Amino acid sequence: MSVDTATVAKIASLARIKVSETELEAMVPELNGILAWVEQLAEVDVTGIEPMTAVIPNTQRLRADVVNADPLTGGDMREAVLANAPAPEHGFFGVPKVIE
Amino acid sequence: MTALTDLGIAAIRDGVAKGDFTATEVATAFNTAVAEAQPALNAFIVTTPEKALEAAAKVDADRSAGKALGALAGVPIGMKDLFATKGVQTTAASKILEGFKPQYESTVSQKLWDAGAGMLGKLNLDQFAMGSSNETSAFGNVISPWRRPDSTAPLAPGGSSGGSSSAVSARLAPAATGTDTGGSIRQPAAFTGISGIKPTYGRCSRWGIVAFASSLDQAGPMARDVTDCAIMLEAMAGFDPKDSTSLDLPVPAWTASLSGDMKGKKVGIPREYRLDGMDPDVAKSWDDGIAWLKDAGAEIVDISLPHTKYALPTYYIIAPAEASSNLARYDGVRYGLRDLPDGAGLQDMYAATRAAGFGPEVKRRILIGTYVLSAGFYDAYYTQAQKVRALIARDFTLAFEKCDVILAPTAPSSAFALGEKSADPLEMYLNDVFSVPASLAGLPAMSVPAGLDRSGLPLGLQVIGKAFDEQGVLNAGLALEARAQFTARPEKWW
Numbered sequence: 354m355s356v357d358t359a360t361v362a363k364i365a366s367l368a369r370i371k372v373s374e375t376e377l378e379a380m381v382p383e384l385n386g387i388l389a390w391v392e393q394l395a396e397v398d399v400t401g402i403e404p405m406t407a408v409i410p411n412t413q414r415l416r417a418d419v420v421n422a423d424p425l426t427g428g429d430m431r432e433a434v435l436a437n438a439p440a441p442e443h444g445f446f447g448v449p450k451v452i453e
Numbered sequence: 454m455t456a457l458t459d460l461g462i463a464a465i466r467d468g469v470a471k472g473d474f475t476a477t478e479v480a481t482a483f484n485t486a487v488a489e490a491q492p493a494l495n496a497f498i499v500t501t502p503e504k505a506l507e508a509a510a511k512v513d514a515d516r517s518a519g520k521a522l523g524a525l526a527g528v529p530i531g532m533k534d535l536f537a538t539k540g541v542q543t544t545a546a547s548k549i550l551e552g553f554k555p556q557y558e559s560t561v562s563q564k565l566w567d568a569g570a571g572m573l574g575k576l577n578l579d580q581f582a583m584g585s586s587n588e589t590s591a592f593g594n595v596i597s598p599w600r601r602p603d604s605t606a607p608l609a610p611g612g613s614s615g616g617s618s619s620a621v622s623a624r625l626a627p628a629a630t631g632t633d634t635g636g637s638i639r640q641p642a643a644f645t646g647i648s649g650i651k652p653t654y655g656r657c658s659r660w661g662i663v664a665f666a667s668s669l670d671q672a673g674p675m676a677r678d679v680t681d682c683a684i685m686l687e688a689m690a691g692f693d694p695k696d697s698t699s700l701d702l703p704v705p706a707w708t709a710s711l712s713g714d715m716k717g718k719k720v721g722i723p724r725e726y727r728l729d730g731m732d733p734d735v736a737k738s739w740d741d742g743i744a745w746l747k748d749a750g751a752e753i754v755d756i757s758l759p760h761t762k763y764a765l766p767t768y769y770i771i772a773p774a775e776a777s778s779n780l781a782r783y784d785g786v787r788y789g790l791r792d793l794p795d796g797a798g799l800q801d802m803y804a805a806t807r808a809a810g811f812g813p814e815v816k817r818r819i820l821i822g823t824y825v826l827s828a829g830f831y832d833a834y835y836t837q838a839q840k841v842r843a844l845i846a847r848d849f850t851l852a853f854e855k856c857d858v859i860l861a862p863t864a865p866s867s868a869f870a871l872g873e874k875s876a877d878p879l880e881m882y883l884n885d886v887f888s889v890p891a892s893l894a895g896l897p898a899m900s901v902p903a904g905l906d907r908s909g910l911p912l913g914l915q916v917i918g919k920a921f922d923e924q925g926v927l928n929a930g931l932a933l934e935a936r937a938q939f940t941a942r943p944e945k946w947w
Contacts (some may be wrong), residue, residue: 368823369784369800370775370816380820383808386879387821391766391834397841402670402838405846407698408668408895409654409920410850414697423695434554437788451799 468528476509476527491947500574508571528570531629546590549810559661577614587615598623598943611641628676637886642915643863654895655700657695666775716750721856734906745936770838777822863913
């Protein structure tokens with residue numbers, strides 16, 4: 354499978370990355386080179402093989418169902434959460450207007 | 454008298470404990486070395502001499518008060534700028550995180566401070582750990598302290614932990630943290646003549662480490678020798694309830710159990726790693742390694758890892774897929790850069806922010822990842838890669854029925870010059886051909902210096918172990934180190 358300019362533009366918009374026409378032109382052959390190379394995986398016989406989801410067997414742990422169970426990752430940290438926000442407003446993340 | 458900056462972790466810790474010198478003297482010596490080298494090597498993104506001095510003062514005070522000292526007491530280290538450090542800029546070498554000051558400390562860095570270590574600064578790396586040469590950082594290339602004889606051409610320190618490898622080999626730090634996703638600890642260690650170990654996936658908490666590919670990322674130490682790696686890994690590792698992939702296992706006493714005696718051990722030599730047209734110096738160093746482990750008492754066995762040739766293409770589907778999803782959080786809303794063109798809406802702001810904040814290699818990988826996860830291609834690429842990954846892991850499981858550890862080269866060549874491979878992404882990716890398989894299988898693996906090639910540059914040997922068997926890896930590493938007698942170091946030109 355290979356990609357053309359329109360496909361790369363579509364992927365870029367899905368990835369939320371603005372690309373110029375020039376960048377787009379340059380990316381098409383690069384991505385095609387990489388895709389042609391990874392295509393060799395299609396020749397591997399994977400009959401009966403389950404896709405790997407965990408590389409080292411581990412059990413799923415659940416956190417205690419308690420508010421602010423962890424002082425570091427729990428709630429009540431508005432100032433710390435907003436400390437690096439580019440445009441905090443009234444204790445919230447500020448964003449451009451979404452609805453008219 | 455030996456300069457303090459020539460000492461490694463064990464020597465510094467023991468010297469401070471005995472009172473041969475103070476932790477403050479050590480921190481001052483390294484701070485000076487860092488400041489002197491920074492303009493030439495660019496190993497750091499920010500330096501924090503005051504942090505190193507602060508930690509040292511505490512160790513000196515504790516010692517005077519007769520308090521027990523930690524395993525890294527008085528040892529100043531470099532911290533790869535992928536670890537969140539409270540109040541100190543953490544960027545992953547990207548523009549999108551420039552100015553980001555975490556409000557929390559990563560679990561690994563906290564453990565190191567708790568053990569008495571101090572921080573010399575945040576080390577440069579390939580942007581978001583994507584690269585093998587340190588040419589993708591938004592803060593400029595890291596330069597290796599090594600040079601070819603009769604040439605001043607700047608060489609790559611390897612990647613992505615290239616600031617770490619450059620700093621440790623140039624004696625700017627006795628040790629540094631690294632992270633390894635597809636070889637980012639081992640390859641730079643090999644390029645600069647130092648040691649580094651990636652433990653079993655899950656040994657070190659990923660909490661507070663800027664995520665690249667979550668099923669692969671694993672932190673580890675980079676230091677001058679195997680013993681120092683063992684000491685530092687012991688301090689970094691351990692269960693962390695804040696990371697759901699963290700292994701709930703006790704940390705073994707790796708340092709106390711270190712032994713270079715390989716009697717009764719079987720060392721596997723994977724025949725698929727003997728590539729056509731292999732660099733003769735790399736082939737020779739591999740043969741040397743085989744002879745050294747035999748000398749240490751090991752039996753050498755031929756093993757097969759039949760899916761080796763598919764490891765790199767598998768990696769370059771899985772890692773970008775996970776990266777495209779992990780890096781979705783950089784959207785200009787919660788932290789980091791925001792680019793808000795006049796009259797732009799929310800979607801335009803996301804797209805403009807990400808266009809301005811990510812470098813070309815990061816964009817390339819996000820696009821590949823987005824493509825392989827997109828509707829219609831998910832099964833053909835992503836599911837297929839996850840299945841091949843299962844086969845690669847199974848190859849190792851079967852091989853370890855015949856051997857205890859595996860010996861291979863770390864990288865297919867010694868360090869290349871900056872710019873030599875950056876034009877072709879595929880050629881750059883091939884540099885990780887020997888390191889990626891162990892990463893895909895989540896296995897512990899380390900690189901130790903093996904000697905110099907004909908151009909006078911270091912080569913590394915890689916030991917891969919069974920899951921959870923860091924001890925076996927460290928022991929084989931120690932056996933190699935004892936016989937390689939690697940004492941070469943870069944001549945100071947900076």
